[in-house]
Amino acid sequence: MQQKFVQLAAPGVRDLHPYQPGKPISELEREYGISGSVKLASNENPLGPGEAALAAIKKASQHIHLYPDGNGFYLKQALAKKHQVPVEAITLGNGSNEVIMLAAETFLTSQHEAIYSQHGFAAYPIAVQAVGATARVVPALGLDHPMRRGDDLNGFADRVTADTRLIFIANPNNPTGTWLEAQRLKDFVASMPAHVIVIIDQAYFEYNDGAVYGDASLWISEYPNLIVARSFSKAYGLAGLRIGYCLSHPDVASLMNRVRLAFNTNELAQAAALAALGAHDYLEKARQINAAGLTRFTDFCDAHKISYCPSMGNFLLIDVQGDALPVYERLLRKGIIVRPVGGYGLPESLRISIGLPEEMDRLMSALPEVLELG
Ligand SMILES: Cc1ncc(COP(=O)(O)O)c(C=O)c1O
Incomplete structure (x- = not known):
């Protein structure tokens, strides 16, 4: 049978x-x-690919018979400097997609709920469902709204319960391209109860450095229940290498590191990302x-x-x-x-x-x- x-x-x-x-x-x-x-x-x-990234990959390829630095020491140092945060606030991921999965694995169980928008990025429903948590999906803004099909923050707030653990917001969002204005989003993060962690996914940030929708990485020190995800796949041009990261309170990063695979980001990706940070x-x-x-x-x-x-x-x-x-x-x-x-x-x-x-x-x-x- x-x-x-x-x-x-x-x-x-x-x-x-x-x-x-x-x-x-x-x-x-x-x-x-x-x-x-x-x-x-x-x-x-x-x-x-950028020239600096290619040169860094060539150099790093001398070491591919060895395991990579599982902690990504040099890349994390550079990111800490860039964002003015302690190294302990950074979690590297196999693309920012992986940090989304890590957050779900770390904070969600079948007893918990997560909130995201109707047209939110596809990784959110997958991450939430994979760990057996309950999704609360917020209807998108209507076609008559200037931010047509965008995220409705009031709808997010309405769906928070005692069981909510994660809220996923892409700013700007994919596939809509829509965004939430910085102060409005910051006020929303500030209004969340302590048991709710908000993930602001800024995979497209470098295209306009947060004009209008804000640089959420600057809010990390203020809000311990905030995770900000960034990617090297878009403006940095490294989609094929699979590398991204998130910034959070060091205690949140430490928990996410418990479920992270030891060598989730490889040596070539780390080297290329480091070079890309300097390739202005x-x-x-x-x-x-x-x-x-x-x-x-x-x-x-x-x-x-x-x-x-x-x-x-x-x-x-x-x-x-x-x-x-x-x-x-x-x-x-x-x-x-x-x-x-x-x-x-x-x-x-x-x-x-x-x-x-x-x-x-x-x-x-x-x-x-x-x-x-x-
Ligand atoms: C909003 C958003 N977040 C995260 C990602 C994942 O990017 P990556 O895993 O390549 O860093 C994407 C990719 O398209 C995206 O659009």
């Missing part, structure tokens, strides 16, 4: 849907027999390309009456007025990979990452046809 392994799985895992990453270029080209495709699907940095020109270029690309794309959408959510990320969530999958398919045939977001409860939207100017040209010349705009 066929064994039903699903019945053996932990209850939270049984109904879990795995994270759906953007389609890799190699897969598209294999399937459609095409070449020269562009990927605007995973909010990666279109600049490619690369970061500036990434910012400029993104800001210019985002402005161009929103102007294009305005001109073609395509509605979208306001974005502070390196992507834009557009509405296609109907099922987004055929539009996604038509773009694939033209060698352009974007991201359908039906899994986020947004079946009529596509999330499009901001690419290089020539990649945006290609996208914008394809869109009127695939959207069947008159």
Whole structure:
């Protein structure tokens, strides 16, 4: 008789849907027999890797027969200096995704609840469900709100109970690009009871250094129940190496370190991240390309009456007025990979990452046809 392994799985895992990453270029080209495709699907940095990071990787590769420094001494020193926090406040993760998982493993059980927004980043439901905790999902702001589909902080506050342990807020959020204004969010953190830990996920922070939505890393010393997550995958251009971190009260970091795997971040990633922190020109270029690309794309959408959510990320969530999958398919045939977001409860939207100017040209010349705009 066929064994039903699903019945053996932990209850939270049984109904879990795995994270759906953007389609890799190699897969598209294999399937459609095409070449020269562009990927605007995973909010990666279109600049490619920075020279300083590549040089650091080359140097560090001399040591890959050895285990990495499980504590990431040099990277943590640099991050502590950058953020003016003690080294003990830092937890390194295999991408910031891992620090999200670590927080869930550390603070949630089947007795506990976590809160996140309806269109919040996909890692939150996975983390909460995997540990068997209960999710309280806050309906997003409506389409008539200036921050359409954004997080409703009042809704978050309303859902806090004695069993709440974690609140996940991406600022700015993915896939919507929306954000919460700094003072409003800070007041919200201040208003939370001591048994509730707020995670402010700022994976896209470096694109605009918190203009409007604030640098939550500066709030860490004030609020012991705050975790701020950051990533090297976006503006720093190191998505493939998998490295991110969070800042928190040292006691929170110490607890998260108990569940962290000993060698969760590797030597090459640590070295590249350290180099990336000092590569100011690369970061500036990434910012400029993104800001210019985002402005161009929103102007294009305005001109073609395509509605979208306001974005502070390196992507834009557009509405296609109907099922987004055929539009996604038509773009694939033209060698352009974007991201359908039906899994986020947004079946009529596509999330499009901001690419290089020539990649945006290609996208914008394809869109009127695939959207069947008159
Ligand atoms: C809001 C948000 N948080 C976290 C992550 C995870 O990034 P990483 O694990 O690559 O650091 C992403 C990735 O897209 C994201 O959009």
